[in-house]
Amino acid sequence: MDEQIEKRIKKAFENKKYEWRTIQGVATxxxxxxxxxxxxxxxxxxxxxxxxxxxxxxxxxxxxxENYRGRTGIGLRLSSVIRNRGA
Structure with a gap:
């Protein structure tokens, strides 16, 4: 994959305006x-x-x-890990 494309996609995922992104939103x-x-x-x-x-x-x-860590407290992140272990 082209490095410039990767940089643009990474920047879109790290956009602080959004907590969560869809594939379509990042692509756009x-x-x-x-x-x-x-x-x-x-x-x-x-x-x-x-x-x-x-x-x-x-x-x-x-x-x-990076966004996830910045927006989510440690307690919620730990509970997410515990919930996902059963899957």
Missing amino acids: ESNVSQEDVRIYLSLHGDEIVKSSARNLKGETLYTSR
Whole structure:
């Protein structure tokens, strides 16, 4: 994947205006295809948090680890880890 495309996608995921992002929202903001965002997710999944909730349209929501840490207290993050262990 082109380095400039990766930078634009990363910047969109780290946009502080949004707590959670859809693939479509990130693609639109970074001016790339949704497929490019999916490829980025597969290459950089360790930098992204996937929400257990979905938006009203049923779309999966994502955020950068940096945004997640900045917006979420340690207690909620720990409870998320505990909940996800059973899956």
